[in-house]
Amino acid sequence: MLDLESRARIVGRRLRPRRLYNWELSAGLTIVGLLLLAALLAPYLAPYQPNQVSVLDSLQPPSWHHWMGTDFVGRDVWSRVLYGLRIDMLVVAVITYLGLIVGVVVGTVAGYVGGWLDAIIGRLADTVIAFPFIVLVLAVIAIVGPGLKGVAIGVIIAGWALYARLARSEMMVLREQPFMMATKALGYSHLRAIFRHALPNLVRTSLVYSTVDVVVNMLVLAGMSYLGLGQQAPGADLGSIIASGQGYLLSAWWITTIPGAVLVLFGFGVSLIGDGVTRGGLAMEAL
Amino acid sequence: MTGESMLQVRDLTKRFVLRRSVGEWVRRQPGETHAAVNAVSFDLARGEILGLAGGSGSGKTTLARMLIRLVEPDDGSIVLGGLDVRALRGHDLREVRRRMQMVFQDPYSSLNPRLSVGAAIHEAGRVHHQPGSEDAGPFVARLLDLVRLPAAAAARHPRELSGGQRQRVAVARALAVGPEVLIADEAVSALDVSIQTQLLNLFLDLRDELGLAMLFVAHQLSVIAEVCDRVAIMHLGEIVEIGPTAEVFHSPQAPYTRTLLAAHPRPMALADATDPEPT
Numbered sequence A: 001m002l003d004l005e006s007r008a009r010i011v012g013r014r015l016r017p018r019r020l021y022n023w024e025l026s027a028g029l030t031i032v033g034l035l036l037l038a039a040l041l042a043p044y045l046a047p048y049q050p051n052q053v054s055v056l057d058s059l060q061p062p063s064w065h066h067w068m069g070t071d072f073v074g075r076d077v078w079s080r081v082l083y084g085l086r087i088d089m090l091v092v093a094v095i096t097y098l099g100l101i102v103g104v105v106v107g108t109v110a111g112y113v114g115g116w117l118d119a120i121i122g123r124l125a126d127t128v129i130a131f132p133f134i135v136l137v138l139a140v141i142a143i144v145g146p147g148l149k150g151v152a153i154g155v156i157i158a159g160w161a162l163y164a165r166l167a168r169s170e171m172m173v174l175r176e177q178p179f180m181m182a183t184k185a186l187g188y189s190h191l192r193a194i195f196r197h198a199l200p201n202l203v204r205t206s207l208v209y210s211t212v213d214v215v216v217n218m219l220v221l222a223g224m225s226y227l228g229l230g231q232q233a234p235g236a237d238l239g240s241i242i243a244s245g246q247g248y249l250l251s252a253w254w255i256t257t258i259p260g261a262v263l264v265l266f267g268f269g270v271s272l273i274g275d276g277v278t279r280g281g282l283a284m285e286a287l
Numbered sequence B: 001m002t003g004e005s006m007l008q009v010r011d012l013t014k015r016f017v018l019r020r021s022v023g024e025w026v027r028r029q030p031g032e033t034h035a036a037v038n039a040v041s042f043d044l045a046r047g048e049i050l051g052l053a054g055g056s057g058s059g060k061t062t063l064a065r066m067l068i069r070l071v072e073p074d075d076g077s078i079v080l081g082g083l084d085v086r087a088l089r090g091h092d093l094r095e096v097r098r099r100m101q102m103v104f105q106d107p108y109s110s111l112n113p114r115l116s117v118g119a120a121i122h123e124a125g126r127v128h129h130q131p132g133s134e135d136a137g138p139f140v141a142r143l144l145d146l147v148r149l150p151a152a153a154a155a156r157h158p159r160e161l162s163g164g165q166r167q168r169v170a171v172a173r174a175l176a177v178g179p180e181v182l183i184a185d186e187a188v189s190a191l192d193v194s195i196q197t198q199l200l201n202l203f204l205d206l207r208d209e210l211g212l213a214m215l216f217v218a219h220q221l222s223v224i225a226e227v228c229d230r231v232a233i234m235h236l237g238e239i240v241e242i243g244p245t246a247e248v249f250h251s252p253q254a255p256y257t258r259t260l261l262a263a264h265p266r267p268m269a270l271a272d273a274t275d276p277e278p279t
Helices: A004-012 A023-040 A077-113 A115-130 A133-144 A148-175 A178-185 A190-226 A238-248 A254-283 B022-026 B060-067 B090-099 B117-127 B136-146 B151-155 B163-175 B193-210 B221-227 B245-250 B255-262 B267-273
Strands: B005-017 B033-045 B049-054 B075-080 B100-103 B181-185 B213-217 B230-235 B238-244
Touching (some): A077 A115, A077 A148, A077 A254, A115 A148, A133 A148, A148 A190, A178 A190, A190 A238, A190 A254, A238 A254, B005 B060, B033 B060, B033 B075, B033 B213, B033 B238, B049 B221, B060 B213, B090 B100, B100 B163, B117 B151, B136 B151, B163 B181, B163 B193, B181 B193, B193 B221, B213 B221, B221 B245, B221 B267, B238 B245
Parallel strands (some): B049 B213, B049 B230, B100 B181, B181 B213
Antiparallel strands (some): B005 B033, B005 B075
Protein backbone atom coordinates (compact mmCIF):
# COMPACT_ATOMS: atom_id res chain seq x y z
CA MET A 1 0.00 0.00 0.00
CA LEU A 2 1.70 3.18 -1.14
CA ASP A 3 -0.69 5.67 0.36
CA LEU A 4 -0.48 8.09 -2.53
CA GLU A 5 -2.56 10.66 -0.79
CA SER A 6 -0.04 11.08 2.00
CA ARG A 7 2.79 11.39 -0.47
CA ALA A 8 1.03 14.02 -2.49
CA ARG A 9 0.23 16.04 0.57
CA ILE A 10 3.74 15.96 1.93
CA VAL A 11 5.23 17.06 -1.34
CA GLY A 12 2.64 19.78 -1.87
CA ARG A 13 2.51 21.22 1.58
CA ARG A 14 5.32 23.46 2.69
CA LEU A 15 4.39 26.21 5.08
CA ARG A 16 5.44 29.69 4.09
CA PRO A 17 8.04 31.21 6.38
CA ARG A 18 6.23 33.20 9.00
CA ARG A 19 6.80 36.86 9.61
CA LEU A 20 9.39 37.04 12.37
CA TYR A 21 10.42 40.65 11.86
CA ASN A 22 8.44 43.72 12.79
CA TRP A 23 9.40 47.35 13.20
CA GLU A 24 10.03 47.03 16.95
CA LEU A 25 12.52 44.27 16.41
CA SER A 26 14.25 46.06 13.52
CA ALA A 27 14.47 49.38 15.38
CA GLY A 28 15.66 47.71 18.59
CA LEU A 29 18.28 45.65 16.81
CA THR A 30 19.50 48.76 14.96
CA ILE A 31 19.88 50.82 18.15
CA VAL A 32 21.53 48.08 20.18
CA GLY A 33 23.63 47.03 17.19
CA LEU A 34 24.99 50.56 16.71
CA LEU A 35 25.75 50.91 20.43
CA LEU A 36 27.43 47.51 20.41
CA LEU A 37 29.47 48.46 17.37
CA ALA A 38 30.51 51.72 19.02
CA ALA A 39 31.54 49.83 22.14
CA LEU A 40 33.48 47.21 20.22
CA LEU A 41 35.29 49.81 18.11
CA ALA A 42 35.97 52.10 21.07
CA PRO A 43 39.78 52.02 20.62
CA TYR A 44 39.35 53.19 17.01
CA LEU A 45 36.50 55.64 17.52
CA ALA A 46 37.78 57.36 20.65
CA PRO A 47 39.88 60.41 19.79
CA TYR A 48 41.55 60.41 23.23
CA GLN A 49 42.56 57.94 25.90
CA PRO A 50 39.61 57.62 28.30
CA ASN A 51 41.75 58.47 31.31
CA GLN A 52 43.90 61.11 29.65
CA VAL A 53 43.86 64.12 31.97
CA SER A 54 44.31 67.59 30.55
CA VAL A 55 43.61 70.14 33.26
CA LEU A 56 43.90 73.06 30.87
CA ASP A 57 40.93 71.71 28.88
CA SER A 58 38.68 71.05 31.88
CA LEU A 59 34.93 71.58 31.63
CA GLN A 60 34.94 72.40 27.91
CA PRO A 61 31.46 72.43 26.31
CA PRO A 62 30.88 70.18 23.26
CA SER A 63 33.00 71.34 20.33
CA TRP A 64 34.83 69.94 17.28
CA HIS A 65 37.72 68.90 19.50
CA HIS A 66 35.58 67.35 22.18
CA TRP A 67 32.24 66.18 20.72
CA MET A 68 30.71 65.72 24.13
CA GLY A 69 32.86 68.20 26.02
CA THR A 70 35.27 67.43 28.81
CA ASP A 71 34.93 66.78 32.52
CA PHE A 72 36.45 68.57 35.50
CA VAL A 73 39.96 67.24 34.87
CA GLY A 74 39.71 67.67 31.12
CA ARG A 75 39.01 64.07 30.12
CA ASP A 76 37.14 63.70 26.85
CA VAL A 77 33.54 62.64 27.68
CA TRP A 78 32.94 61.00 24.28
CA SER A 79 35.98 58.76 24.72
CA ARG A 80 34.98 57.93 28.27
CA VAL A 81 31.40 57.12 27.22
CA LEU A 82 32.68 54.75 24.51
CA TYR A 83 34.94 52.90 26.92
CA GLY A 84 32.27 53.01 29.63
CA LEU A 85 29.71 51.53 27.28
CA ARG A 86 32.21 48.83 26.38
CA ILE A 87 32.72 47.67 29.94
CA ASP A 88 29.02 48.08 30.87
CA MET A 89 27.70 46.08 27.94
CA LEU A 90 30.20 43.32 28.55
CA VAL A 91 29.44 43.08 32.26
CA VAL A 92 25.67 43.28 31.77
CA ALA A 93 25.67 40.58 29.11
CA VAL A 94 27.80 38.28 31.24
CA ILE A 95 25.82 38.70 34.45
CA THR A 96 22.40 38.50 32.82
CA TYR A 97 23.11 35.43 30.74
CA LEU A 98 25.16 33.63 33.38
CA GLY A 99 22.17 34.12 35.66
CA LEU A 100 19.87 32.88 32.91
CA ILE A 101 21.91 29.77 32.23
CA VAL A 102 22.22 28.88 35.90
CA GLY A 103 18.56 29.62 36.59
CA VAL A 104 17.16 27.78 33.57
CA VAL A 105 19.26 24.67 34.17
CA VAL A 106 18.49 24.57 37.89
CA GLY A 107 14.78 25.25 37.34
CA THR A 108 14.44 22.69 34.56
CA VAL A 109 16.15 19.99 36.59
CA ALA A 110 13.98 20.82 39.60
CA GLY A 111 10.80 20.63 37.53
CA TYR A 112 11.90 17.41 35.86
CA VAL A 113 13.01 15.56 38.97
CA GLY A 114 10.33 16.90 41.31
CA GLY A 115 10.06 15.67 44.88
CA TRP A 116 12.37 16.91 47.59
CA LEU A 117 14.92 18.41 45.18
CA ASP A 118 12.19 20.53 43.67
CA ALA A 119 10.96 21.54 47.13
CA ILE A 120 14.44 22.68 48.21
CA ILE A 121 15.23 24.57 45.02
CA GLY A 122 11.75 26.08 44.93
CA ARG A 123 11.97 27.43 48.48
CA LEU A 124 15.51 28.67 47.88
CA ALA A 125 14.36 30.56 44.79
CA ASP A 126 11.36 31.98 46.66
CA THR A 127 13.66 33.21 49.42
CA VAL A 128 15.98 34.93 46.98
CA ILE A 129 13.06 36.52 45.11
CA ALA A 130 11.43 37.72 48.35
CA PHE A 131 14.67 39.54 49.25
CA PRO A 132 14.87 43.13 47.97
CA PHE A 133 17.15 42.92 44.92
CA ILE A 134 19.31 45.98 45.67
CA VAL A 135 19.77 45.00 49.32
CA LEU A 136 21.00 41.57 48.27
CA VAL A 137 23.45 43.07 45.78
CA LEU A 138 24.68 45.52 48.45
CA ALA A 139 25.12 42.68 50.92
CA VAL A 140 27.27 40.75 48.46
CA ILE A 141 29.34 43.86 47.71
CA ALA A 142 29.85 44.26 51.45
CA ILE A 143 31.36 40.78 51.50
CA VAL A 144 33.27 40.74 48.20
CA GLY A 145 34.28 44.39 48.29
CA PRO A 146 33.41 47.25 45.93
CA GLY A 147 34.11 46.88 42.22
CA LEU A 148 32.55 45.31 39.16
CA LYS A 149 33.28 41.82 40.48
CA GLY A 150 31.17 42.41 43.58
CA VAL A 151 28.28 43.81 41.55
CA ALA A 152 28.47 40.91 39.08
CA ILE A 153 28.45 38.23 41.77
CA GLY A 154 25.63 40.00 43.60
CA VAL A 155 23.43 40.33 40.51
CA ILE A 156 23.94 36.68 39.53
CA ILE A 157 23.12 35.47 43.04
CA ALA A 158 19.97 37.58 43.06
CA GLY A 159 19.06 37.05 39.39
CA TRP A 160 19.08 33.30 38.81
CA ALA A 161 16.01 32.70 40.97
CA LEU A 162 13.45 34.26 38.62
CA TYR A 163 14.73 32.23 35.69
CA ALA A 164 14.69 29.11 37.83
CA ARG A 165 11.07 29.73 38.75
CA LEU A 166 10.07 30.44 35.14
CA ALA A 167 11.84 27.35 33.81
CA ARG A 168 10.51 25.18 36.62
CA SER A 169 6.89 26.06 35.98
CA GLU A 170 7.32 25.51 32.24
CA MET A 171 8.95 22.18 32.92
CA MET A 172 5.99 21.11 35.06
CA VAL A 173 3.71 21.68 32.07
CA LEU A 174 6.13 20.07 29.65
CA ARG A 175 6.57 17.02 31.85
CA GLU A 176 2.98 15.97 31.20
CA GLN A 177 3.36 16.31 27.44
CA PRO A 178 3.31 12.97 25.62
CA PHE A 179 6.59 13.73 23.87
CA MET A 180 8.33 13.99 27.23
CA MET A 181 6.70 10.73 28.29
CA ALA A 182 7.92 9.32 25.00
CA THR A 183 11.54 10.11 25.93
CA LYS A 184 11.05 7.77 28.87
CA ALA A 185 9.29 5.13 26.81
CA LEU A 186 12.07 5.29 24.22
CA GLY A 187 14.62 4.63 26.96
CA TYR A 188 16.41 7.98 26.65
CA SER A 189 18.65 9.08 29.52
CA HIS A 190 17.48 11.84 31.84
CA LEU A 191 20.22 14.15 30.56
CA ARG A 192 19.02 13.67 27.00
CA ALA A 193 15.41 14.22 27.99
CA ILE A 194 16.25 17.41 29.87
CA PHE A 195 18.78 19.04 27.59
CA ARG A 196 17.69 17.94 24.14
CA HIS A 197 13.94 17.65 24.54
CA ALA A 198 12.82 19.88 27.41
CA LEU A 199 15.25 22.83 27.42
CA PRO A 200 14.80 23.97 23.81
CA ASN A 201 11.05 24.02 24.38
CA LEU A 202 11.10 26.20 27.47
CA VAL A 203 14.07 28.51 27.06
CA ARG A 204 12.19 31.07 24.98
CA THR A 205 10.15 32.49 27.85
CA SER A 206 13.38 33.09 29.74
CA LEU A 207 15.03 34.69 26.71
CA VAL A 208 12.14 37.11 26.31
CA TYR A 209 12.23 37.90 30.00
CA SER A 210 15.99 38.47 29.80
CA THR A 211 15.43 41.59 27.68
CA VAL A 212 13.72 43.15 30.69
CA ASP A 213 16.47 41.86 32.93
CA VAL A 214 19.24 43.34 30.76
CA VAL A 215 17.77 46.81 31.20
CA VAL A 216 17.30 46.32 34.95
CA ASN A 217 20.85 45.02 35.35
CA MET A 218 22.27 47.88 33.30
CA LEU A 219 20.56 50.33 35.65
CA VAL A 220 21.72 48.41 38.73
CA LEU A 221 25.28 48.39 37.42
CA ALA A 222 25.18 52.12 36.64
CA GLY A 223 23.51 52.76 39.98
CA MET A 224 26.18 50.88 41.90
CA SER A 225 28.93 52.70 40.04
CA TYR A 226 27.12 55.95 40.74
CA LEU A 227 27.17 55.09 44.44
CA GLY A 228 30.88 54.34 44.12
CA LEU A 229 30.40 50.60 44.68
CA GLY A 230 30.87 49.48 41.08
CA GLN A 231 33.54 50.63 38.68
CA GLN A 232 36.31 52.26 40.70
CA ALA A 233 38.02 55.52 39.71
CA PRO A 234 39.58 56.28 37.36
CA GLY A 235 37.94 53.53 35.26
CA ALA A 236 35.11 54.75 33.07
CA ASP A 237 31.62 53.35 33.16
CA LEU A 238 28.36 55.15 32.51
CA GLY A 239 27.39 55.29 36.18
CA SER A 240 30.74 56.63 37.34
CA ILE A 241 30.84 59.26 34.57
CA ILE A 242 27.41 60.47 35.62
CA ALA A 243 28.50 60.57 39.24
CA SER A 244 31.64 62.53 38.35
CA GLY A 245 29.61 65.22 36.63
CA GLN A 246 27.08 65.58 39.41
CA GLY A 247 28.85 68.56 41.02
CA TYR A 248 28.84 70.47 37.73
CA LEU A 249 25.27 69.81 36.73
CA LEU A 250 24.47 73.50 36.20
CA SER A 251 27.76 74.66 34.70
CA ALA A 252 28.65 71.55 32.62
CA TRP A 253 25.45 69.67 31.84
CA TRP A 254 27.09 67.47 29.20
CA ILE A 255 29.06 65.35 31.67
CA THR A 256 25.93 63.85 33.21
CA THR A 257 23.35 64.28 30.46
CA ILE A 258 25.13 62.57 27.58
CA PRO A 259 26.05 59.29 29.32
CA GLY A 260 22.57 59.35 30.85
CA ALA A 261 21.04 59.67 27.38
CA VAL A 262 23.19 56.77 26.14
CA LEU A 263 21.91 54.68 29.04
CA VAL A 264 18.31 55.55 28.17
CA LEU A 265 18.92 54.81 24.49
CA PHE A 266 20.33 51.39 25.35
CA GLY A 267 17.39 50.57 27.59
CA PHE A 268 14.96 51.75 24.92
CA GLY A 269 16.64 49.61 22.25
CA VAL A 270 16.66 46.47 24.37
CA SER A 271 13.01 46.97 25.34
CA LEU A 272 12.10 47.29 21.67
CA ILE A 273 13.85 44.00 20.97
CA GLY A 274 11.86 42.40 23.78
CA ASP A 275 8.57 43.69 22.37
CA GLY A 276 9.55 42.60 18.88
CA VAL A 277 10.51 39.12 19.95
CA THR A 278 7.27 38.75 21.88
CA ARG A 279 5.22 39.79 18.87
CA GLY A 280 7.24 37.78 16.39
CA GLY A 281 7.16 34.92 18.87
CA LEU A 282 3.39 34.76 18.65
CA ALA A 283 3.75 34.29 14.91
CA MET A 284 6.20 31.43 15.36
CA GLU A 285 4.41 29.82 18.27
CA ALA A 286 4.68 26.45 16.64
CA LEU A 287 8.42 26.70 16.16
CA MET B 1 -0.06 -16.53 12.55
CA THR B 2 0.43 -16.32 16.28
CA GLY B 3 3.46 -17.90 17.86
CA GLU B 4 4.77 -18.58 21.33
CA SER B 5 3.80 -16.40 24.27
CA MET B 6 6.10 -13.40 24.66
CA LEU B 7 4.56 -11.35 27.38
CA GLN B 8 2.88 -12.71 30.47
CA VAL B 9 0.99 -10.37 32.76
CA ARG B 10 -0.29 -11.73 36.06
CA ASP B 11 -2.49 -10.04 38.67
CA LEU B 12 -1.24 -6.59 37.70
CA THR B 13 -2.68 -4.00 40.05
CA LYS B 14 -2.46 -0.24 40.40
CA ARG B 15 -4.07 1.55 43.31
CA PHE B 16 -4.37 5.28 43.55
CA VAL B 17 -4.58 6.67 47.07
CA LEU B 18 -7.44 9.08 47.48
CA ARG B 19 -6.89 12.22 49.49
CA ARG B 20 -6.97 11.49 53.20
CA SER B 21 -9.25 13.45 55.48
CA VAL B 22 -7.67 15.46 58.31
CA GLY B 23 -8.98 12.94 60.83
CA GLU B 24 -7.39 10.03 58.99
CA TRP B 25 -4.16 11.97 58.62
CA VAL B 26 -3.99 12.74 62.33
CA ARG B 27 -4.72 9.12 63.24
CA ARG B 28 -2.14 8.01 60.65
CA GLN B 29 -4.67 5.81 58.96
CA PRO B 30 -3.92 4.90 55.37
CA GLY B 31 -6.10 6.77 52.88
CA GLU B 32 -8.85 5.07 50.97
CA THR B 33 -7.53 3.53 47.78
CA HIS B 34 -9.08 3.14 44.39
CA ALA B 35 -7.89 0.31 42.22
CA ALA B 36 -7.54 1.73 38.70
CA VAL B 37 -6.35 -1.67 37.52
CA ASN B 38 -7.23 -4.67 39.63
CA ALA B 39 -5.53 -8.07 39.30
CA VAL B 40 -5.38 -8.10 35.53
CA SER B 41 -3.81 -11.11 33.78
CA PHE B 42 -3.26 -11.86 30.12
CA ASP B 43 -0.73 -13.27 27.66
CA LEU B 44 0.50 -11.83 24.42
CA ALA B 45 2.02 -14.00 21.69
CA ARG B 46 4.43 -13.13 18.90
CA GLY B 47 2.53 -11.84 15.89
CA GLU B 48 -0.67 -11.41 17.84
CA ILE B 49 -2.76 -8.28 18.12
CA LEU B 50 -4.64 -8.12 21.39
CA GLY B 51 -7.35 -5.50 21.67
CA LEU B 52 -8.06 -3.77 24.95
CA ALA B 53 -11.52 -2.23 24.99
CA GLY B 54 -13.63 -0.60 27.65
CA GLY B 55 -15.26 2.64 28.65
CA SER B 56 -13.53 5.78 29.85
CA GLY B 57 -11.88 5.30 33.22
CA SER B 58 -11.82 1.53 32.93
CA GLY B 59 -8.05 1.49 33.38
CA LYS B 60 -6.96 0.76 29.80
CA THR B 61 -4.34 3.49 29.61
CA THR B 62 -3.05 2.86 33.13
CA LEU B 63 -2.62 -0.79 32.25
CA ALA B 64 -0.79 0.03 29.03
CA ARG B 65 1.52 2.47 30.80
CA MET B 66 2.30 0.00 33.56
CA LEU B 67 3.65 -2.48 31.05
CA ILE B 68 6.61 -0.22 30.28
CA ARG B 69 6.55 1.23 33.79
CA LEU B 70 5.58 4.75 32.89
CA VAL B 71 3.25 4.07 35.80
CA GLU B 72 4.64 1.90 38.60
CA PRO B 73 2.49 -1.15 39.34
CA ASP B 74 1.62 -1.89 42.97
CA ASP B 75 1.20 -5.62 42.61
CA GLY B 76 1.48 -8.48 40.17
CA SER B 77 4.09 -9.42 37.62
CA ILE B 78 5.08 -8.55 34.06
CA VAL B 79 7.34 -11.03 32.31
CA LEU B 80 8.77 -10.26 28.89
CA GLY B 81 10.67 -13.13 27.30
CA GLY B 82 11.57 -14.57 30.71
CA LEU B 83 12.61 -11.16 32.16
CA ASP B 84 10.82 -9.85 35.23
CA VAL B 85 10.09 -6.29 34.08
CA ARG B 86 9.14 -5.04 37.54
CA ALA B 87 12.53 -5.93 39.03
CA LEU B 88 14.60 -4.06 36.44
CA ARG B 89 16.43 -0.81 36.97
CA GLY B 90 18.67 1.56 35.04
CA HIS B 91 20.15 0.11 31.89
CA ASP B 92 18.10 -3.09 32.03
CA LEU B 93 14.89 -1.10 32.36
CA ARG B 94 15.83 1.03 29.35
CA GLU B 95 16.54 -2.13 27.40
CA VAL B 96 13.17 -3.62 28.21
CA ARG B 97 11.48 -0.35 27.28
CA ARG B 98 13.26 -0.58 23.96
CA ARG B 99 11.69 -3.99 23.41
CA MET B 100 8.21 -2.68 24.24
CA GLN B 101 7.42 0.53 22.43
CA MET B 102 4.41 2.77 22.76
CA VAL B 103 2.46 4.93 20.34
CA PHE B 104 0.49 7.65 22.10
CA GLN B 105 -3.01 8.90 21.46
CA ASP B 106 -2.35 12.50 20.48
CA PRO B 107 -0.09 12.77 17.43
CA TYR B 108 0.07 16.55 17.93
CA SER B 109 1.89 16.39 21.24
CA SER B 110 3.74 13.09 21.12
CA LEU B 111 6.46 14.51 18.85
CA ASN B 112 8.95 17.13 20.00
CA PRO B 113 7.98 20.23 17.95
CA ARG B 114 11.63 21.30 17.65
CA LEU B 115 12.98 18.13 16.10
CA SER B 116 12.64 17.33 12.43
CA VAL B 117 11.10 13.99 11.54
CA GLY B 118 14.46 12.62 10.49
CA ALA B 119 16.22 13.82 13.65
CA ALA B 120 13.56 12.29 15.90
CA ILE B 121 13.72 8.90 14.18
CA HIS B 122 17.49 8.83 13.93
CA GLU B 123 17.93 9.80 17.58
CA ALA B 124 15.82 6.86 18.73
CA GLY B 125 17.87 4.39 16.69
CA ARG B 126 21.24 5.87 17.63
CA VAL B 127 20.54 5.89 21.36
CA HIS B 128 19.99 2.14 21.22
CA HIS B 129 22.81 1.47 18.74
CA GLN B 130 20.43 -0.04 16.23
CA PRO B 131 22.08 -1.60 13.18
CA GLY B 132 22.38 0.94 10.38
CA SER B 133 21.80 3.91 12.67
CA GLU B 134 25.36 5.22 12.16
CA ASP B 135 24.21 6.40 8.77
CA ALA B 136 21.26 8.75 9.36
CA GLY B 137 20.03 9.09 5.76
CA PRO B 138 19.40 5.46 4.77
CA PHE B 139 18.32 4.54 8.32
CA VAL B 140 15.58 7.18 8.40
CA ALA B 141 14.55 6.46 4.81
CA ARG B 142 14.10 2.77 5.60
CA LEU B 143 11.87 3.52 8.59
CA LEU B 144 9.84 6.12 6.74
CA ASP B 145 9.31 3.57 4.00
CA LEU B 146 8.16 1.08 6.61
CA VAL B 147 5.35 3.46 7.61
CA ARG B 148 4.68 4.39 3.96
CA LEU B 149 6.00 7.93 4.11
CA PRO B 150 8.31 9.33 1.40
CA ALA B 151 11.96 9.85 2.32
CA ALA B 152 11.47 13.58 1.75
CA ALA B 153 9.41 13.73 4.94
CA ALA B 154 12.63 13.46 6.95
CA ALA B 155 13.34 17.17 6.57
CA ARG B 156 9.91 18.23 7.76
CA HIS B 157 8.93 19.37 11.24
CA PRO B 158 5.87 17.89 12.93
CA ARG B 159 3.88 21.11 12.50
CA GLU B 160 4.08 20.70 8.73
CA LEU B 161 2.40 17.30 8.81
CA SER B 162 -1.20 16.20 9.16
CA GLY B 163 -2.42 14.14 12.10
CA GLY B 164 -2.21 10.86 10.23
CA GLN B 165 1.28 11.63 8.96
CA ARG B 166 2.43 12.55 12.44
CA GLN B 167 1.09 9.32 13.83
CA ARG B 168 3.06 7.46 11.16
CA VAL B 169 6.17 9.33 12.25
CA ALA B 170 5.45 8.35 15.86
CA VAL B 171 5.18 4.73 14.74
CA ALA B 172 8.43 5.02 12.77
CA ARG B 173 10.19 6.46 15.82
CA ALA B 174 8.92 3.58 17.94
CA LEU B 175 10.08 1.05 15.33
CA ALA B 176 13.51 2.72 15.10
CA VAL B 177 14.59 1.12 18.37
CA GLY B 178 13.70 -2.38 17.16
CA PRO B 179 10.84 -3.35 19.47
CA GLU B 180 9.16 -6.74 19.77
CA VAL B 181 5.96 -5.46 21.33
CA LEU B 182 4.11 -2.37 20.17
CA ILE B 183 1.58 -0.80 22.51
CA ALA B 184 -0.85 1.45 20.68
CA ASP B 185 -2.60 3.57 23.30
CA GLU B 186 -5.68 4.90 21.49
CA ALA B 187 -3.32 5.45 18.58
CA VAL B 188 -6.06 6.07 16.04
CA SER B 189 -8.72 7.65 18.26
CA ALA B 190 -7.72 11.22 17.44
CA LEU B 191 -7.83 10.64 13.68
CA ASP B 192 -10.75 10.86 11.31
CA VAL B 193 -12.27 7.71 9.92
CA SER B 194 -10.58 7.50 6.51
CA ILE B 195 -7.15 8.10 8.03
CA GLN B 196 -7.98 5.58 10.75
CA THR B 197 -8.45 2.86 8.18
CA GLN B 198 -5.10 3.63 6.55
CA LEU B 199 -3.35 3.43 9.92
CA LEU B 200 -5.08 0.22 10.88
CA ASN B 201 -3.90 -1.30 7.62
CA LEU B 202 -0.41 -0.09 8.44
CA PHE B 203 -0.52 -1.82 11.82
CA LEU B 204 -1.65 -5.06 10.20
CA ASP B 205 1.15 -4.82 7.63
CA LEU B 206 3.74 -4.18 10.32
CA ARG B 207 2.56 -7.17 12.30
CA ASP B 208 2.97 -9.35 9.20
CA GLU B 209 6.31 -7.86 8.08
CA LEU B 210 8.03 -7.61 11.46
CA GLY B 211 6.21 -10.25 13.48
CA LEU B 212 5.39 -7.69 16.16
CA ALA B 213 3.11 -8.47 19.04
CA MET B 214 0.69 -5.62 19.61
CA LEU B 215 -1.49 -4.43 22.43
CA PHE B 216 -4.14 -2.31 20.83
CA VAL B 217 -5.95 -0.03 23.26
CA ALA B 218 -9.09 1.55 21.85
CA HIS B 219 -12.52 2.58 23.01
CA GLN B 220 -13.99 2.19 19.54
CA LEU B 221 -15.16 -1.37 19.12
CA SER B 222 -15.22 -1.05 15.34
CA VAL B 223 -11.48 -0.40 15.36
CA ILE B 224 -10.87 -3.43 17.57
CA ALA B 225 -13.05 -5.58 15.33
CA GLU B 226 -10.95 -4.68 12.31
CA VAL B 227 -7.47 -5.49 13.56
CA CYS B 228 -7.50 -7.60 16.71
CA ASP B 229 -7.06 -11.38 16.91
CA ARG B 230 -8.19 -11.42 20.49
CA VAL B 231 -9.92 -8.85 22.61
CA ALA B 232 -9.98 -8.13 26.33
CA ILE B 233 -12.89 -6.15 27.69
CA MET B 234 -12.07 -3.96 30.69
CA HIS B 235 -14.57 -2.61 33.17
CA LEU B 236 -13.78 -0.81 36.43
CA GLY B 237 -10.16 -1.92 36.37
CA GLU B 238 -10.79 -5.58 35.67
CA ILE B 239 -10.77 -7.72 32.57
CA VAL B 240 -14.31 -9.03 32.50
CA GLU B 241 -13.92 -11.07 29.37
CA ILE B 242 -11.07 -12.10 27.10
CA GLY B 243 -11.10 -14.26 23.99
CA PRO B 244 -10.91 -14.36 20.20
CA THR B 245 -12.47 -11.20 18.81
CA ALA B 246 -15.11 -12.99 16.72
CA GLU B 247 -16.20 -15.13 19.65
CA VAL B 248 -16.44 -12.23 22.07
CA PHE B 249 -18.36 -10.06 19.63
CA HIS B 250 -20.66 -12.89 18.47
CA SER B 251 -21.50 -14.40 21.80
CA PRO B 252 -20.48 -12.15 24.65
CA GLN B 253 -20.48 -13.90 28.01
CA ALA B 254 -20.02 -11.10 30.52
CA PRO B 255 -22.98 -8.79 31.14
CA TYR B 256 -20.77 -5.72 30.68
CA THR B 257 -19.59 -6.89 27.27
CA ARG B 258 -23.22 -7.22 26.20
CA THR B 259 -23.95 -3.69 27.41
CA LEU B 260 -20.88 -2.36 25.62
CA LEU B 261 -21.79 -4.12 22.37
CA ALA B 262 -25.39 -3.02 22.58
CA ALA B 263 -24.23 0.57 22.98
CA HIS B 264 -22.48 0.41 19.61
CA PRO B 265 -24.49 2.15 16.87
CA ARG B 266 -24.51 -0.97 14.65
CA PRO B 267 -23.81 -4.02 16.80
CA MET B 268 -24.35 -6.43 13.89
CA ALA B 269 -21.68 -4.71 11.81
CA LEU B 270 -19.15 -5.52 14.51
CA ALA B 271 -19.96 -9.21 14.41
CA ASP B 272 -19.83 -9.18 10.62
CA ALA B 273 -16.46 -7.46 10.55
CA THR B 274 -15.02 -10.24 12.65
CA ASP B 275 -16.34 -13.07 10.49
CA PRO B 276 -13.62 -15.11 8.89
CA GLU B 277 -13.02 -13.74 5.42
CA PRO B 278 -14.24 -15.96 2.57
CA THR B 279 -11.32 -17.40 0.67
